[in-house]
Amino acid sequence: MSRHRELAAACVALAAITAAWAAAVLLPAPAHAAPSASVGPAVVAKADLSLWPEAIDQRAGYDKASRAAILVYVGVLGEMRKLSDADMMAAFSIKSVNRASTDKWLQRELEQATANYRAAAAKCAEGSANKDWTCQATLPPSPQDFSSAAIEWQARVPSASAAWRANLAAFSRAYLGEQMRLAALFPKISSEIDRFGDNxxxxxxxxxxxxxxxxxxxxxxxxxxxxxxxxxxxxxxxxxxxxxxxxxxxxxxxxxxxxxxxxxxxxxxxxxxxxxxxxxxxxxxxxxxxxxxxxxxxxxxxxxxxxxxxxxxxxxxxxxxxxxxxxxxxxxxxxxxxxxxxxxxxxxxxxxxxxxxxxxxxxxxxxxxxxxxxxxxxxxxxxxxxxxxxxxxxxxxxxxx
The missing domain is CATH 3.20.20.370 (Glycoside hydrolase/deacetylase)
Incomplete structure (x- = not known):
């Protein structure tokens, strides 16, 4: 799928979540003190772990699944960074966007994802990229380069994992939308998305x-x-x-x-x-x-x-x-x-x-x-x-x- 189509898909996915997020985040939600569950967003980031074929209960398997997930996540993150203020206001059903807050969160998330991939790839053996698509032989020098490379590397996802990749990409778009909405509203509406200080x-x-x-x-x-x-x-x-x-x-x-x-x-x-x-x-x-x-x-x-x-x-x-x-x-x-x-x-x-x-x-x-x-x-x-x-x-x- 081309980058243009990826961005279009992201916008469609965000639009589907608009009204639900408005009720769950922008407006005060019902108190969670009662044992019964509250009706929240109609669309929540969900994943289907059964689509990943390998066990993750040991560190090697966990790290491989982590590398794969991060590569897809960072690729989607790169596309979501292209959304304009108008795109976000329409998708999130909000009247204004704190672009500085949103850009800060997106940059921090990219930096953390890059560091997380490096940790997950620490035991990738030299030359293993030919046998394991999640092990990249040479990591780009900067988080921005990693974001671009992650989109290209996804072409190496085995055809047998296509359903997993599609599910993880959909999860990533929905989850990133949840977080970007919080960042767009911060600090007018405070949340866990950012801190006010070292305390x-x-x-x-x-x-x-x-x-x-x-x-x-x-x-x-x-x-x-x-x-x-x-x-x-x-x-x-x-x-x-x-x-x-x-x-x-x-x-x-x-x-x-x-x-x-x-x-x-x-x-x-x-x-x-x-x-x-x-x-x-x-x-x-x-x-x-x-x-x-x-x-x-x-x-x-x-x-x-x-x-x-x-x-x-x-x-x-x-x-x-x-x-x-x-x-x-x-x-x-x-x-x-x-x-x-x-x-x-x-x-x-x-x-x-x-x-x-x-x-x-x-x-x-x-x-x-x-x-x-x-x-x-x-x-x-x-x-x-x-x-x-x-x-x-x-x-x-x-x-x-």
């Missing part, structure tokens, strides 16, 4: 091959999906950071008591998500929300469980909030791998395939799930099995840095 983190700086699990919006009442999630993590010998809403925590603590509550989260980490699930960029009481939740966490859990982090609902916070969080001894905890598990149109199988695909492309980061929904505790055991020993699951107590 904020996303997961982009984790070492290659390392991932940190996180869950938002809990806890549920006793017997709900939070308990299922905790049992699943214990069975899988994994831990995670649970970013709790103070109101939900207070309700659960009133039924269980502090000792039982702390015992339920033994080995896990807890942190603040504010008192209730509303945007902290539009709420006059956001500082009190942070203080109240932090005090309740300290009263409910031991010091080894409470992490000095705050995750803003929707990732939204004020640009000048850094001084307040520093005074409170808190860092703003964002993410860079979004499962979309709150979306009623996304199944547990979709969550698994989406997140494993992002793991192959991103190769490190903080993963966002929600323990108030039932998909993560179903999806994650399958995800763990798929990637096997190929990655490292970071201890939540070590944090993202």
């Amino acid at each position: 904020e983190w996303t997961g982009d700086t984790l070492p290659d091959g390392q991932f940190l699990l996180s869950f938002d919006d809990g806890p549920t009442p006793p017997g709900g999906s939070t308990d299922e999630t905790l049992r699943m993590l214990a069975a899988q010998q994994r831990n995670a950071v649970f970013f709790m809403l103070g109101g939900n925590l207070q309700a659960r603590a009133s039924k269980l008591g502090a000792p039982a509550l702390a015992q339920a989260y033994q080995g896990q980490c807890v942190a603040s998500h504010g008192w209730e699930h509303q945007s902290h960029a539009r709420w006059d009481g956001w500082q009190d929300s942070v203080r109240r939740t932090q005090a309740l966490l300290q009263a409910s859990f031991g010091k080894d469980q409470v992490m000095p982090w705050f995750r803003p609902p929707y990732g939204q916070r004020t640009a000048d909030s850094g001084a307040f969080f520093t005074e409170q001894g808190l860092q703003v905890a964002l993410w860079n791998l979004d499962s979309q598990d709150w979306n009623a149109r996304v199944t547990a199988a979709d969550v698994t395939d989406r997140m494993v695909t992002l793991m192959l492309i991103k190769r490190h980061g903080v993963m966002l799930f929600h323990d108030v929904h039932a998909k993560a505790f179903v999806a994650l055991p399958t995800l763990f099995a798929k990637v096997g020993e190929a990655v490292v699951w970071r201890d939540c107590h070590a944090g993202p840095r």
Whole structure:
């Protein structure tokens, strides 16, 4: 397919997502505190991992799949960079585009993808390009050159992998559209797409091959999906950071008591998500929300469980909030791998395939799930099995840095 046709396909794909994104990102979404899923974007980036024919549960297989995914992703990224402001306003259904923010994100994403490919190709043997199309003999000197070369290299994708390539390209266009829309709106509407300062983190700086699990919006009442999630993590010998809403925590603590509550989260980490699930960029009481939740966490859990982090609902916070969080001894905890598990149109199988695909492309980061929904505790055991020993699951107590 020619570059012109690739760009046209990208525009068509973006147009199909327009109305759905407007409801899910531009407008305030329903609070995710309820156990039932919310209706989110009609089109979400989804992948079909069954189209990739080889196992990825060992590092060599994981790296090969990662190289392949990154080459396709970077090729699509190169085409998406050509979208004009008018293209983006039409596709994203927004009235203006912060071009500087969008260009900054696109450049950073290209630089990270280039570094990720280099990491995935570190053990490509000399001359292996003749036997493995994902191993390129000579890497271009700059990310921009890599972007152009990736489009050309895709001609080497075996015909037997054509369906996989088409699926991964469609996933890449949809995912890049999700992220570019956030970048186009930033900082007017803040999100995880960018940081306001060094006191904020996303997961982009984790070492290659390392991932940190996180869950938002809990806890549920006793017997709900939070308990299922905790049992699943214990069975899988994994831990995670649970970013709790103070109101939900207070309700659960009133039924269980502090000792039982702390015992339920033994080995896990807890942190603040504010008192209730509303945007902290539009709420006059956001500082009190942070203080109240932090005090309740300290009263409910031991010091080894409470992490000095705050995750803003929707990732939204004020640009000048850094001084307040520093005074409170808190860092703003964002993410860079979004499962979309709150979306009623996304199944547990979709969550698994989406997140494993992002793991192959991103190769490190903080993963966002929600323990108030039932998909993560179903999806994650399958995800763990798929990637096997190929990655490292970071201890939540070590944090993202």
